[in-house]
Amino acid sequence: MRSLGELDAALYLREGGEEQIQIVSDAVLSHVRRLLEYLGMVATTEEPSTAPPPEVTDFEFSAGDSQEPHRSARASRAPGIAAQREKTDEGKWGALAREMDSLRYGLGSELKEYDRRFSEALQRDHKEQAVRDLNDATTSLMDGVFAVMTTVYECFLGYAEPERMIPGHRDTLGKSLAVRRALAVLRREVRELNRSIQNRESDPLVVETSYRLIVGSLDGFIGADVFCYLRSDSRKEFENFRAILSQGNATQNRQDCEGFDKYLDSLAFVSQRGVLIKHDTDLRAKIADELDRALKYVELLPDIVCEAVHQAFVKGDRLFGLNDQIDALVYRWSTLSEEQRNDLDQAVDMARKLHDLVKPPPAPPTPEDGDFF
Numbered sequence: 189m190r191s192l193g194e195l196d197a198a199l200y201l202r203e204g205g206e207e208q209i210q211i212v213s214d215a216v217l218s219h220v221r222r223l224l225e226y227l228g229m230v231a232t233t234e235e236p237s238t239a240p241p242p243e244v245t246d247f248e249f250s251a252g253d254s255q256e257p258h259r260s261a262r263a264s265r266a267p268g269i270a271a272q273r274e275k276t277d278e279g280k281w282g283a284l285a286r287e288m289d290s291l292r293y294g295l296g297s298e299l300k301e302y303d304r305r306f307s308e309a310l311q312r313d314h315k316e317q318a319v320r321d322l323n324d325a326t327t328s329l330m331d332g333v334f335a336v337m338t339t340v341y342e343c344f345l346g347y348a349e350p351e352r353m354i355p356g357h358r359d360t361l362g363k364s365l366a367v368r369r370a371l372a373v374l375r376r377e378v379r380e381l382n383r384s385i386q387n388r389e390s391d392p393l394v395v396e397t398s399y400r401l402i403v404g405s406l407d408g409f410i411g412a413d414v415f416c417y418l419r420s421d422s423r424k425e426f427e428n429f430r431a432i433l434s435q436g437n438a439t440q441n442r443q444d445c446e447g448f449d450k451y452l453d454s455l456a457f458v459s460q461r462g463v464l465i466k467h468d469t470d471l472r473a474k475i476a477d478e479l480d481r482a483l484k485y486v487e488l489l490p491d492i493v494c495e496a497v498h499q500a501f502v503k504g505d506r507l508f509g510l511n512d513q514i515d516a517l518v519y520r521w522s523t524l525s526e527e528q529r530n531d532l533d534q535a536v537d538m539a540r541k542l543h544d545l546v547k548p549p550p551a552p553p554t555p556e557d558g559d560f561f
Contacts, residue, residue, distance in 0.1 A: 209315065213306060213322055220299060220329050223336065227292035287339045295332045298325070323420040331360065361463050363417040365506065368458050370414045372509030375452040377405045382449045385438050399438035402445060406430050425451065459510050468510055472546040475500050479543040483536065490532045497539040498529055504542060514545050 302325040309318035381398040384390045409415060410426055418426075429448050433441055459468065482496035501521040507514055521529070521538060528534060 209318055209322065210310065216322075216326060217299070217302075217329070220295065220333070223333065224292060224295055224299070227288045227295070227336070284340065287342075288336075291332065291336055291339060294335075295329065298329060298332065302329075320420040323423075361467055363414075364458065364461055364464050365467070365508075366414045367417050368464065368509035370409060370412065371452065371455050371458065372515065374405055374409050375455070378402055378445075378449050378452055381405075382445050385442060385445050395438045399433075399441070399445065402448070403430075403433050406433065406448075422455075468507060469548075471503060471506060473548060475503050476543055476547045478503075479539050483539060483543070486532065486536055491530075494530050494532060494535045497535045500539065500542060504546070507546075511545065514542070517542055517545065 302321060305321045306318055306325075309315070309321055381402050384398045385395050385402075406426070406429065410430060415423065415426070429444070429451070432444050433448065435441075438445070458464065478496060479500050482493045482500075486493050501518055504514060504518045505522075508518070509515070517538065524534075
């Protein structure tokens, strides 16, 4: 299903292409339709029980940026795991049936909405829109398929670790973090290289080398797994830039390089997605709170303070791409030796800088605080 993302550039846009895209849609989504049929057989049709519902443990799957969340998650869910394993087989199957009913509804609704949009796009001869709808549907439906697998594990084992069950799988937060990190790396590479291209006094050899490096970075980004996590319209924009920049040279395409640089800047909006806003807000508050407590004991417990500062920077790496200043400070910490990290003065100095960068902004003034302009 993910491989459909590679077909955007040349798929079905010629005359008669709607037949081809309909064939692909039917073939790919037939797997989801068969899964829905199976969920219909498994899902419960009984009246809801009057007994209190079983306790549900919340899971937050790491995006792979740190092992610390895995350890804390495993520790926090231990009671839930024990309770789940003590259930009878009948109880486990009953819990699974109830969950499958919810998943059947969610997947069915998603598929029904896709069928409507896809049909309308083909009727209006909007083949590009139909391709985008198909790609977007496969992304969201894949998340649904993974949710089914995760639910089976949770109902029978009491926990699920998607990164082990399905190598390469990421949940929505994991995908968003991976996209932001990859875009930040690409943006900084292109920004630095584009400076020499836009500088009319740069050596021509340096300019052409920088241009080829930009093309290579763009090729590498498009070839990476994270590229498939982008929405289809964003993937199309990147493909268009590659088609332009892969032809010609720095002299011919100087303005296109500048346009690509500006386009990457515009993608900072990814941090405004709901799942990232919550992640970033919670994590920044946690880092600030931990540093607040650690800095109070600088004189009494220097070793513990240094370890707390190190853990704060580990968490700070999970904010990569949100703020250039935070990224620069976290990178600087990563370059320090163990001896330097245990230097109390240096650790405290960097901890205070990180605290200032992650602390929540001050609350907006209220009418009692003074006049507004």
